[in-house]
Amino acid sequence: MSLLGTGLLVVADAALGIWLGSIVFFSFIGAPTTFDVLDDDAGQVVNAIFPKYYAFGLGLGFVAFGAAVIGNATGAFDGLVAAALAIVGVVLNGYARWVLIPKMEAAGDDAFAQYHKQSIVLNGVTMLAVAGGIVAIVAATV
Template structure:
C-alpha cells in the first residue's frame, strides 16, 4: 500500500470513526443526560446543539467522501468502494435533510408537532448510525 493510499484510508477511518462516535455519544449519553439534569429546559439546549451536530455530520461525511473518491481514482472503483460511497452519501443526505429541512419545520411547528418531528429525527439518526457504522466496516473489505 502506498503512502497516499495509507493516508486516504486513515482519513476515511478518522472521519467515519469520529462521525460514528459523535452519533453514539449524543444519542446515548449527551441528550439523555441533558434531559435527566434539566428536565423540560433540556429542549432549549438540544435545539441549540442540533444544527451544529448535523452540520458536523455533513462535514465529516464530506471528508470521508472525498477521501474515498480520491482512493478510487488511485486504485479502482470496485463494489465495496461504490457501496461505501453510497452509504456515506446517504448519511450526508440524511444529515443535510435534518439540518436544513427538518429543524426549520420543528422550529415553525413549535411544541404542537414535537412528537412527530422527534420521531422522524430519531429514525434519521438511527439510519445514519447504521449507514456510518456499516461504511466503517466496509472501508476495510
C-alpha cells in the same frame, strides 16, 4: 498499498469513526443526560446543539466521501461502497439540518413528538450507514 492509499484509508476511516462516535455519544449519553438534568429546559439546549451536530456530521461525511472517492479513483482501494454510504449519511444529515429542524421550530411543542420520531429514525439510519461505511473501508483492506 501505497502511502497515498494508506493515508486516504486513514482519513476515510477516521472521519467515519469520529462521526459514528459523535452520533452514539449524543444519542445515548449527551441528549438523555441533558433531559435528565434540565427537564423542560433541555429542549432549548438540544435545539441549540442540533444545527452544530448536523453540520459536524456533514463535514465528516464529505471528508469520508472525498477520501473514499479519491482512493477508488487512484486504484488505492475499492472505496465506492464507503463513498455511497457516506453520501447517504450526508443526505440524511442535510435533510435533518435544513428541512426537519425548520419544521420542528415552526411547529413548536404541538408537533414535537412527530418530528422527534422522524429525527430518531434519520439518526438511526445515519448511524447504520456510517457503521456500514466503516465496515466497507475495513473490507477494502482485506
